[in-house]
Amino acid sequence: MPAASTRVPQQERSRATQARLLEATVECLVERGWSGTTTTVVAQRAGVSRGAQLHHYPTKAALVTAAVGHLTERRAAELRVEAEALPEGPSRLDGVVDLLAAAFTGPLFVAALELWVAARTDAELRAALLPLEARVGREMYRLTIDLLGVDERRPGVREAVQATLDLLRGLGVANLLSDDSARRTALLHAWKHQLATLLTPVAGPPGSDRH
């Protein structure tokens, strides 16, 4: 159907162009870092005209912020689907921690870290990232609560889930320059036991807690 593209609605074509630009942005951040990423290089890589790129994302800050925001949402949705394949029962927690650890050592984490560090000394990028930081923080917390299937109103659950995410962020940084997977696996093995204990309701009087 050679003429198909002309029948694709404008809105759908825009969305496809945006998706290509955002994916090319994250790839570029991973390969070249913040300073090696330019809007021109991204447009070339995405096969999108400079005009179209400027139309959708007029500045580098707008482009990179949209890219990390969009791909974080997509990755979170993928994690929910992957988590559906995990078994119920005690080993589910292990699987959830492994899925999250993979996310925190993957390309999207690396791209996000490039932005976070650059934003420290770049006022325009910082202003664009602050709302994204708050949103991503909330989403990762919600995702983890949901995947673990725990009740955040129980004492200690919120802190244990947050500590897990902060620990994984630290492990992501430790993996930047060299393969830290052996140490990480051993450390997370111990952490999973600990987290299971923290998330297990303390036995109260009979009937007071049905979990």
Place this chain on the structure above:
Amino acid sequence: MPAASTRVPQQERSRATQARLLEATVECLVERGWSGTTTTVVAQRAGVSRGAQLHHYPTKAALVTAAVGHLTERRAAELRVEAEALPEGPSRLDGVVDLLAAAFTGPLFVAALELWVAARTDAELRAALLPLEARVGREMYRLTIDLLGVDERRPGVREAVQATLDLLRGLGVANLLSDDSARRTALLHAWKHQLATLLTPVAGPPGSDRH
């Protein structure tokens, strides 16, 4: 004593020049980030001639690696001194975690993170940083074991101490763009309890453990 400087031995003057260069480097990394840090700017800031700077640290990679390595050692020594003022007993652990948390949210952490992220896409810097990364990792682990006064041969101690350092690294990153201290304080409050439990020897038969 206007002529004093001519009587200072050459070696001592060299050491003072180096110290000024290394401190100026970390200040520059904190203020301007990796891309805004140049050897010229550092030499100016330190009040050291370009020739002297090139003599001591011929490349930017050599300069920044020496700076973070040197100041990490000095900070570790300071932490040992500060920890001497902490009380013995159960509250000592809280104080040690607070000292470490301050280090992981201070300027030296920020400067190091600039290097770690830049090194991901800069082969020369990466080659210079890898040995430093291994050394700093070992030193921070050793420092924490010593400050806590725990026996790393006991099961679980190594993992608990490593997890503490990885958690603090994650909290350091969470503090880059905005003041995360309220969340961090609440999270570390819970973590201190947990760590105390992990580091407390499980009661064995009477006389088997004197702690």
